[in-house]
Amino acid sequence: MTRTFPDGFLWGAATAAHQIEGNNLNNDWWKLEHDAARYGVQFSGDACDSYHRFDEDMKLLADAGLDAYRFSLEWSRIEPSPGKFSLAVLAHYRRMIDTALGLGLTPVVTLHHFTHPLWFGELGGWLGPDAPDLFCRYVEQACSVLDGVEWVCTINEPNVLALNHGALRRVAAGEPYPFDALPDPDFGEPLIAAHRAAAPMVRSVTRARVGWTVANQALVAAPGAEAKHAAVQHQWEDMYLDAARDDDFVGVQSYTSQTVDEHGIVAHPEHPDNTLMGWAYRADALGIAVRHTHEVLGDVPIVITENGIATADDERRIAYTGEALGHLGDAVDDGIDVRGYLHWSLLDNFEWGRWEPTFGLIEVDRTTFERRPKPSLAWLGSVARANALE
Numbered sequence: 001m002t003r004t005f006p007d008g009f010l011w012g013a014a015t016a017a018h019q020i021e022g023n024n025l026n027n028d029w030w031k032l033e034h035d036a037a038r039y040g041v042q043f044s045g046d047a048c049d050s051y052h053r054f055d056e057d058m059k060l061l062a063d064a065g066l067d068a069y070r071f072s073l074e075w076s077r078i079e080p081s082p083g084k085f086s087l088a089v090l091a092h093y094r095r096m097i098d099t100a101l102g103l104g105l106t107p108v109v110t111l112h113h114f115t116h117p118l119w120f121g122e123l124g125g126w127l128g129p130d131a132p133d134l135f136c137r138y139v140e141q142a143c144s145v146l147d148g149v150e151w152v153c154t155i156n157e158p159n160v161l162a163l164n165h166g167a168l169r170r171v172a173a174g175e176p177y178p179f180d181a182l183p184d185p186d187f188g189e190p191l192i193a194a195h196r197a198a199a200p201m202v203r204s205v206t207r208a209r210v211g212w213t214v215a216n217q218a219l220v221a222a223p224g225a226e227a228k229h230a231a232v233q234h235q236w237e238d239m240y241l242d243a244a245r246d247d248d249f250v251g252v253q254s255y256t257s258q259t260v261d262e263h264g265i266v267a268h269p270e271h272p273d274n275t276l277m278g279w280a281y282r283a284d285a286l287g288i289a290v291r292h293t294h295e296v297l298g299d300v301p302i303v304i305t306e307n308g309i310a311t312a313d314d315e316r317r318i319a320y321t322g323e324a325l326g327h328l329g330d331a332v333d334d335g336i337d338v339r340g341y342l343h344w345s346l347l348d349n350f351e352w353g354r355w356e357p358t359f360g361l362i363e364v365d366r367t368t369f370e371r372r373p374k375p376s377l378a379w380l381g382s383v384a385r386a387n388a389l390e
Contacts, residue, residue: 003329004388010106010340011384012068013061013361014306015050016113016156017077019349020057022047027076027115028125032168033353044350049369051092055099060362060373061346062103065381069105070305070342071096072113072156075120075138082119082134085141094145101148108305108342110153110213111142111198114161114352126165126187132194139198143205152208153251153305154198155191157215159240162187180264182235192243199247213251213305214240216289218282222261229260233292241296249339250297251305254289257282276310276357283320287327294336301337304328308344310357314374317361321380325389343380347371 018024023046033043050057054071061069077089100107112135116125120134128134139154146152155161166184171177199210217236221229244250256279259266268274273281286307293302309320321343332338348360355366361377364370383389 002388002390003326003333005329005332006338007387008339009387010068010108010303010342011380011387012066012070012105012108012340012342013346013380014070014108014342014344015057015072015346015349016110017072017074018044018047018113018115019345019351020048020050020347021074022049022051024074024076024115026080026118027074028118028121029115029352031118031121036353041353042350042355046366046369047350048347048364050347053369053371054096056371057346057362058096058099058103058105060371060377062105064361064373064377065385067104067106067384068108068340068342069100069346070108070110070153072110073142074115075112076115076117078141079117079138082123083137090141090145093142097145097149106151107149108151108153108303109146109149109208110156111139111202112154113156114164126161126190126194131190132197135194136197136201139201143202146202146206146208149206149208151249151303152202152206152210154195154202154210154212156213156251157253158188158191158195158212159183159237160215161191180267182232185235185239188239192240195243203248209248209301211244211247211249211251211300211303212240213253214244214293216252216254216285216293217265218254218257218285218288218292219260219265220257220288222259222266225261228262228264232260232264238296241293244297244300247300249301249303250293252286252289252293252302253304253306253344254286255282255307255309255344256280257285257288276312277351279310281309281320283323284327286324287331290328290331290336290338294331299337301339303339304341306342306344308359310351310359312358314376317374317376318379321376322389325383329389
């Protein structure tokens with residue numbers, strides 16, 4: 001059986017600046033890596049040196065047959081001091097956009113992917129009184145280099161941002177790290193406000209479709225736990241999906257699925273099939289996430305802005321991705337408007353405190369920075385060229 005995808009469907013891969021660029025030493029994650037080193041948090045350092053090697057990365061993607069590349073701009077590089085903007089860094093990101101366009105890649109640009117400048121944190125971060133305005137001041141400058149960009153994500157996974165910052169706030173107050181925490185609405189509300197202010201700004205000065213991306217948990221209710229499931233799902237993702245109702249698209253990001261019982265989210269039990277993140281192998285999660293997003297948002301177009309698996313076994317990566325695309329194709333066949341699939345990730349990269357979970361289509365030698373494409377890159381490229389899945 002051959003499953004075809006809609007004409008113009010985007011096929012690509014995704015990255016994030018802090019995870020691949022290297023030496024983003026003016027943001028909150030760089031500080032956290034040093035502050036929490038004694039607890040086992042690893043150091044991003046040079047990362048994949050993609051700040052200097054982005055053209056090589058993009059060429060490998062394009063040569064494989066893929067036609068889209070999602071990458072992020074690093075706020076702390078663009079605005080290293082409050083209200084002071086680096087024209088050289090803005091020019092660098094413009095070169096990245098031009099390189100993508102020159103290679104026939106559709107750039108999908110994310111304006112905020114988990115990191116912010118140190119000075120923003122010193123002003124209270126997302127709980128600061130002027131947080132949305134400060135974000136929009138940065139976005140206004142970022143828009144100056146977005147000519148020709150057709151897709152812009154304002155903020156990546158605001159629900160995960162709200163989870164992480166809420167958990168760190170509790171740790172700072174002397175509590176143990178809350179491994180069972182949900183996204184903190186105190187952080188979620190200003191993130192929603194920032195998105196709602198920034199999205200029309202970007203739309204007014206560019207021709208881009210504008211949205212944001214949500215970490216979709218593909219949560220399913222245990223028998224009798226439907227009310228708890230609804231409450232958890234609202235706090236985890238639905239309040240962030242609701243904020244996308246007026247957007248040009250919403251990014252769906254899905255990796256695994258979990259059950260919600262009467263006590264809350266059930267942790268992944270240990271299992272030999274679990275991924276290097278400790279997550280259950282659930283390729284069906286993508287279909288669950290897309291269908292739930294469609295239930296919440298109706299006709300808002302969907303782009304799969306992240307989906308992948310942390311594994312050292314590339315055959316398993318191909319199997320997982322093929323299964324996930326099958327479930328995605330089922331949703332498309334049922335009339336859900338999906339515009340593209342961007343695999344996470346293009347490169348094996350710094351996975352937010354750890355190097356061991358390898359999501360990439362391309363291996364990177366951390367000493368020489370040599371890129372070694374995996375069979376999964378060629379496989380996904382063949383799917384993209386055919387715009388079809390066998």
